[in-house]
Amino acid sequence: NAGVTQTPKFQVLKTGQSMTLQCAQDMNHEYMSWYRQDPGMGLRLIHYSVGAGITDQGEVPNGYNVSRSTTEDFPLRLLSAAPSQTSVYFCASSYSTPGTADTQYFGPGTRLTVL
Amino acid sequence: RKEVEQDPGPFNVPEGATVAFNCTYSNSASQSFFWYRQDCRKEPKLLMSVYSSGNEDGRFTAQLNRASQYISLLIRDSKLSDSATYLCVVKIGKLIFGQGTTLQVKP
Numbered sequence: 001n002a003g004v005t006q007t008p009k010f011q012v013l014k015t016g017q018s019m020t021l022q023c024a025q026d027m028n029h030e031y032m033s034w035y036r037q038d039p040g041m042g043l044r045l046i047h048y049s050v051g052a053g054i055t056d057q058g059e060v061p062n063g064y065n066v067s068r069s070t071t072e073d074f075p076l077r078l079l080s081a082a083p084s085q086t087s088v089y090f091c092a093s094s095y096s097t098p099g100t101a102d103t104q105y106f107g108p109g110t111r112l113t114v115l
Numbered sequence: 116r117k118e119v120e121q122d123p124g125p126f127n128v129p130e131g132a133t134v135a136f137n138c139t140y141s142n143s144a145s146q147s148f149f150w151y152r153q154d155c156r157k158e159p160k161l162l163m164s165v166y167s168s169g170n171e172d173g174r175f176t177a178q179l180n181r182a183s184q185y186i187s188l189l190i191r192d193s194k195l196s197d198s199a200t201y202l203c204v205v206k207i208g209k210l211i212f213g214q215g216t217t218l219q220v221k222p
Binding site for chain 2: 035041044045058090103108109
């Protein structure tokens with residue numbers, strides 16, 4: 001199993017550009033999430049999905065869109081990049097709602113810089 | 116006030132030392148508690164869950180104090196490989212992450 005994979009690993013954007021961060025998992029997990037991690041702050045939940053076709057907002061959803069057309073893939077779209085979106089982005093997945101007996105697995109992260 | 120607060124450190128300790136981290140949470144309705152480990156520029160990984168009665172996994176011991184709303188992590192006989200950032204995580208519906216405490220174990 002590859003686990004949770006994310007591409008790209010690094011990205012530099014100019015203000016106003018759009019892009020999609022890719023996330024895929026091969027563990028047949030229903031629950032997938034996107035977090036961002038900034039210095040001095042914990043991971044903050046952007047969007048999450050409890051299964052194919054179902055998504056919902058997390059703590060900091062503004063400026064981001066998601067979709068979940070398959071169980072495996074959960075891409076994160078930046079609509080119009082802003083310097084405030086410079087961060088490290090982690091995708092995570094689990095069999096069920098994180099925080100039960102089930103472990104949440106994280107991808108290796110995407111380091112995004114917006115100039 | 117942050118929902119989950121940790122002392123960011125860094126905690127610098129020699130090999131073999133015992134070190135403890137505390138974490139406080141603000142919501143008394145918090146359901147579950149965890150410690151995650153994050154190595155430099157890597158993804159977080161679950162270290163251990165924290166149970167009301169306290170639990171141990173080798174050199175690591177986790178405690179929960181619901182009355183005072185804090186959890187702790189004790190590491191005995193520190194190894195160089197324990198150097199990492201330790202994230203306190205609380206479930207309040209969703210997972211809420213603390214900012215992490217950095218541990219550096221020196222030879």
